[in-house]
Amino acid sequence: MNLKQLSEILGLSQTTVSRALNGYPEVNEATRERVQAAATKHGYRPNSRAKGLATGRSMVIGHVIPSSSQHEMVNPIFGDFVAGAARTYGAHGYDMMFTNADDTSIERTYRDLFQRGAVDGVVLQGPKVNEHRIEVLTRMAVPFIVHGRSTGIEVPYDWVDVNNKSSFLRATRFLIDLGHKRIALINGLEDMDFAQRRREGYLQALQEANLTPEPALMRSAEMTEVYGHHEARDMLQLDNPPTAILVSSMISAIGVRRALNEAGLKLGRDVSVIAHDDDLSYLKNGQDVPIFTATRSSVRQAGEIAAEMLIDRIKSPEDPVKTRLLEAELVVGGSTGPAPDRF
Amino acid sequence: MNLKQLSEILGLSQTTVSRALNGYPEVNEATRERVQAAATKHGYRPNSRAKGLATGRSMVIGHVIPSSSQHEMVNPIFGDFVAGAARTYGAHGYDMMFTNADDTSIERTYRDLFQRGAVDGVVLQGPKVNEHRIEVLTRMAVPFIVHGRSTGIEVPYDWVDVNNKSSFLRATRFLIDLGHKRIALINGLEDMDFAQRRREGYLQALQEANLTPEPALMRSAEMTEVYGHHEARDMLQLDNPPTAILVSSMISAIGVRRALNEAGLKLGRDVSVIAHDDDLSYLKNGQDVPIFTATRSSVRQAGEIAAEMLIDRIKSPEDPVKTRLLEAELVVGGSTGPAPDRF
DNA sequence: CCCGTCATTCAAAGCGCTTTGAAAACTGAG
DNA sequence: CTCAGTTTTCAAAGCGCTTTGAATGACGGG
Numbered sequence: 001m002n003l004k005q006l007s008e009i010l011g012l013s014q015t016t017v018s019r020a021l022n023g024y025p026e027v028n029e030a031t032r033e034r035v036q037a038a039a040t041k042h043g044y045r046p047n048s049r050a051k052g053l054a055t056g057r058s059m060v061i062g063h064v065i066p067s068s069s070q071h072e073m074v075n076p077i078f079g080d081f082v083a084g085a086a087r088t089y090g091a092h093g094y095d096m097m098f099t100n101a102d103d104t105s106i107e108r109t110y111r112d113l114f115q116r117g118a119v120d121g122v123v124l125q126g127p128k129v130n131e132h133r134i135e136v137l138t139r140m141a142v143p144f145i146v147h148g149r150s151t152g153i154e155v156p157y158d159w160v161d162v163n164n165k166s167s168f169l170r171a172t173r174f175l176i177d178l179g180h181k182r183i184a185l186i187n188g189l190e191d192m193d194f195a196q197r198r199r200e201g202y203l204q205a206l207q208e209a210n211l212t213p214e215p216a217l218m219r220s221a222e223m224t225e226v227y228g229h230h231e232a233r234d235m236l237q238l239d240n241p242p243t244a245i246l247v248s249s250m251i252s253a254i255g256v257r258r259a260l261n262e263a264g265l266k267l268g269r270d271v272s273v274i275a276h277d278d279d280l281s282y283l284k285n286g287q288d289v290p291i292f293t294a295t296r297s298s299v300r301q302a303g304e305i306a307a308e309m310l311i312d313r314i315k316s317p318e319d320p321v322k323t324r325l326l327e328a329e330l331v332v333g334g335s336t337g338p339a340p341d342r343f
Numbered sequence: 344m345n346l347k348q349l350s351e352i353l354g355l356s357q358t359t360v361s362r363a364l365n366g367y368p369e370v371n372e373a374t375r376e377r378v379q380a381a382a383t384k385h386g387y388r389p390n391s392r393a394k395g396l397a398t399g400r401s402m403v404i405g406h407v408i409p410s411s412s413q414h415e416m417v418n419p420i421f422g423d424f425v426a427g428a429a430r431t432y433g434a435h436g437y438d439m440m441f442t443n444a445d446d447t448s449i450e451r452t453y454r455d456l457f458q459r460g461a462v463d464g465v466v467l468q469g470p471k472v473n474e475h476r477i478e479v480l481t482r483m484a485v486p487f488i489v490h491g492r493s494t495g496i497e498v499p500y501d502w503v504d505v506n507n508k509s510s511f512l513r514a515t516r517f518l519i520d521l522g523h524k525r526i527a528l529i530n531g532l533e534d535m536d537f538a539q540r541r542r543e544g545y546l547q548a549l550q551e552a553n554l555t556p557e558p559a560l561m562r563s564a565e566m567t568e569v570y571g572h573h574e575a576r577d578m579l580q581l582d583n584p585p586t587a588i589l590v591s592s593m594i595s596a597i598g599v600r601r602a603l604n605e606a607g608l609k610l611g612r613d614v615s616v617i618a619h620d621d622d623l624s625y626l627k628n629g630q631d632v633p634i635f636t637a638t639r640s641s642v643r644q645a646g647e648i649a650a651e652m653l654i655d656r657i658k659s660p661e662d663p664v665k666t667r668l669l670e671a672e673l674v675v676g677g678s679t680g681p682a683p684d685r686f
Numbered sequence: 687c688c689c690g691t692c693a694t695t696c697a698a699a700g701c702g703c704t705t706t707g708a709a710a711a712c713t714g715a716g
Numbered sequence: 717c718t719c720a721g722t723t724t725t726c727a728a729a730g731c732g733c734t735t736t737g738a739a740t741g742a743c744g745g746g
Contacts, residue, residue, distance in 0.1 A: 018734060031694080031695090052701090053701045083408060100426075226629065230630070284567060300417075356727075371725090
């Protein structure tokens with residue numbers, strides 16, 4: 001069933017039917033009702049491609065999954081972020097498109113997606129330090145939003161981010177206040193912007209307390225469970241092991257906990273752990289009492305906000321740049337306690 | 344830059360340019376090279392919507408995320424499955440579209456997606472027992488593939504699935520062989536087809552060994568970490584607690600492990616645990632030695648296969664129905680051991 | 687009874703591509 | 717040099733929608 005057929009059934013022109021369905025004022029109310037009834041009855045759905053061709057808008061938002069060859073990992077926050085965004089998109093009549101691109105072709109993929117008119121805007125996830133893509137997108141004049149920020153990029157752009165620095169600053173201070181002096185950081189990949197900011201917060205807190213950062217206590221890699229386990233185990237075997245560990249993700253923190261258990265150490269007594277908690281739906285940090293003391297910020301909510309901001313941007317391309325900094329909440333759970341005496 | 348402009352630059356008709364770029368034989372080789380060079384030079388990308396309108400195909404595959412109001416959970420396997428599928432789609436020139444739908448409107452969403460020409464085929468994830476959507480899609484004559492199967496649906500349809508029954512049968516037998524008699528099952532939601540099949544395997548193994556299933560040892564809900572913890576803790580407080588637990592997901596198994604630790608029980612000695620492992624990229628079951636004894640089957644690979652099969656189906660709608668049953672591998676890790684004496 | 691005004695409706699053009707059917711250009715045999 | 721056959725190119729129609737600009741009809745004041 002297409003517009004032509006529907007209009008023939010109704011004995012009206014395509015113009016009138018189209019207008020009736022799209023809520024234009026210059027159509028008789030009685031006619032509109034008749035049209036709407038017929039559309040529902042025959043299950044008429046305007047063809048998106050044709051509509052897109054005619055209007056010049058696709059009503060689709062693009063996301064690129066950098067499913068690289070080197071880093072085979074799919075970010076565990078992906079699902080929740082997307083679920084949040086999808087909700088917002090749906091409410092505004094947008095669809096969501098994913099394209100796969102390996103590391104080498106991400107830029108080309110964005111360009112392609114936009115230039116062939118497949119999307120009206122894109123979401124940039126997981127920005128690195130000096131994220132080249134931001135400049136590329138800016139130059140292309142694509143509406144886009146960054147989930148995160150990128151240190152070193154001077155052009156203005158829209159973003160939503162968690163205040164990574166302040167949350168890790170606060171978490172580290174919290175540990176220092178508990179008497180910890182040897183605090184380790186198990187962080188995300190070096191070149192990710194969020195990892196750098198978290199380290200800044202961590203380092204600042206150490207400095208405030210006149211503690212000297214130790215390279216041996218600072219690790220970074222992709223945040224898998226196995227990674228958390230591996231690094232924690234390694235550090236526990238040092239001559240002078242840490243008494244507290246900051247971990248950049250719940251998943252890795254679970255690996256850390258596993259390492260502690262294997263070593264016969266008690267979480268929160270022998271070693272304190274603070275994790276960053278993205279509030280993933282399948283990995284809640286306990287029910288009522290938090291398992292881990294954590295810096296919490298819902299990534300699903302970030303997805304909703306990002307989508308909202310992107311849609312605004314598409315509607316008003318000339319508006320001044322908008323940014324949104326979310327503060328993570330520090331929730332205190334059972335994984336932290338006073339520094340043990342080792343004298 | 345559109346086709347018309349490009350053809351004017353070249354002094355050729357749109358027909359010839361279009362054919363040159365799409366590899367049709369009736370175009371002079373020298374001309375083709377000239378066209379291709381110009382296209383690259385000017386960064387020409389055919390508009391997907393226009394192309395879709397003209398060809399009647401959208402080159403997009405639809406996925407529906409059932410981000411329901413009741414079950415707020417995003418399936419943790421989502422990301423890896425999608426990454427696998429996206430890879431295949433990309434290789435065949437397809438894009439991937441996501442639409443959000445709440446429980447009540449999933450059917451309408453599929454219909455809508457297809458009838459408005461937004462997608463050429465859809466992937467149906469997480470089928471329930473008597474999955475109504477399968478019949479709907481069949482009636483609509485949409486090319487589709489099911490990840491999983493649905494007991495009770497008689498119409499033939501394409502699917503990829505893990506042999507859930509045989510893998511849980513085998514896992515249960517393995518525990519019985521180790522001397523366990525009180526074996527619990529922490530399963531997914533009752534109405535999910537995979538959960539039912541796993542239970543069948545579990546029950547069959549019990550029956551073979553003349554063990555009576557106990558309702559108190561069979562739990563089912565959404566497979567979060569908290570759920571695994573909660574049910575395990577609950578069962579450990581029974582008068583006659585289980586000596587072994589089968590868990591339908593690694594995430595929940597982590598919760599189970601947490602409960603064991605809290606109870607001061609040692610995994611693999613006091614209580615044995617076997618988990619189903621989807622081989623998620625961020626949650627590998629250990630590095631060399633598996634953490635959990637597990638039934639393993641890569642969900643990312645399932646995504647690749649599903650995509651491949653769906654594309655085949657789109658290309659040859661009349662082919663006989665295809666199905667693919669993947670056998671899970673039983674990997675033995677440190678989480679299982681002989682049943683403890685309790686006499 | 688005429689005419690300007692307003693409310694409705696319509697025919698046709700256009701979005702950027704593919705594809706059909708025809709024309710033009712070239713080829714080599716007679 | 718001609719003509720059938722082949723290769724190469726082209727103009728135009730069509731995909732299903734929106735939108736422009738114009739037409740139609742109804743209405744009421746003069």
